Amino acid sequence: MATLLHYPLCPFSRSIRLALSECGVEAELAEERPWEWRPEFTDLNPAGTLPVLITDERGPIMGAYAISEYLGDTADERDARLFHPFPGDETGKAEQRRLVDWFHHKFHDEVTDYLVEEKVYRRFGPGSSSPDMEAMRAGRENLRYHLAYIGHLAETRSWLAGDAMSFADLAAAAHLSALDYLGEVPWEQHEAVKNWYALLKSRPSFRPLLQDRIAGFTPSGTYADLDF
């Protein structure tokens, strides 16, 4: 069986846990704490990024980009009724990848990185320290702005990138779920986002994520509640 090196609140890891489950690819989870820079881990992946999927047949596959595209490239090996991370035609795929890029880079750099980094990694990392309140304020401000954009997508489309669920939805849900764990998502002000997220949250692939618990951080009241 494959092994996924991941960290529970890492949004890249979460997006791949959801994708593996939707694709019906079984993988054992192994927790890797990214702030520890374990030599055995950086020997494997010099960039020190998560997740890493260690496959039986094709060796280690590094990072959410390579893993998600690998799951697309190997879709033919699985039952055609299972999830395809990039379904449809070239125009559809381009829109899905635009949004994956947006969530895993722009949204990450402007929101998730600020809030997860400041609240969690900084506490556990070397020279444990208090959150930088300025960075957290910036992250929250950007989140409000970006939620309006996600709401616009959710209002005008069945799924964020179009008619079919794609890896763009999983990437988006990965970031929002990590932020929701920390109680940072103002769901009530974003009804369309909440409805889209509720659909994803009720899928079997989401269940293991809702059971994640980080020592020292109690999840928000909405986190594991399907009827939030």
Add this chain to the structure above:
Amino acid sequence: MATLLHYPLCPFSRSIRLALSECGVEAELAEERPWEWRPEFTDLNPAGTLPVLITDERGPIMGAYAISEYLGDTADERDARLFHPFPGDETGKAEQRRLVDWFHHKFHDEVTDYLVEEKVYRRFGPGSSSPDMEAMRAGRENLRYHLAYIGHLAETRSWLAGDAMSFADLAAAAHLSALDYLGEVPWEQHEAVKNWYALLKSRPSFRPLLQDRIAGFTPSGTYADLDF
């Protein structure tokens, strides 16, 4: 014919100009200044990122990630002897994508963004100001460190990701060529990197890049010299 919205010193744009040319896909270039946030441009691509490939058949494709994968997905429509951005088997593709991710994100954030942003965008952008010397020092320090890693790859492999030239080489060359324009690459200290880069630089796809000129910035002596 397709149109590519690009900026000459943007490394993402450069990687796609190289890939289009290697793939034999003709595209007219249209310069977009990313710091201007032109409303017509942000209406098209809300993230404001470059490049954007406006295709005749499939509409606009946003960003280097979506465009490079589009060129891979549509490789069957072209002569099989032409360049494939992600050649070979799944293991090979995973390594190519790991490196594309590394150059377009880690290397970009830690090197190119500091140096191109500080030297060029800051000068032309709103409230034109002098470079932040601290950021430039950090970028140069990181560049030395990362060149050692690129050198290790160039010494042990034919191309950066393995036996075949891939989009990883083009992404790497895109960043190094933008830095070389600004005279920031210490080629003499990295012989293996220089030899790998010289091979790419002499390809026809590279010629238009070597003719780029940015008003107010004379390219370094090595920039357009094939025998640098």
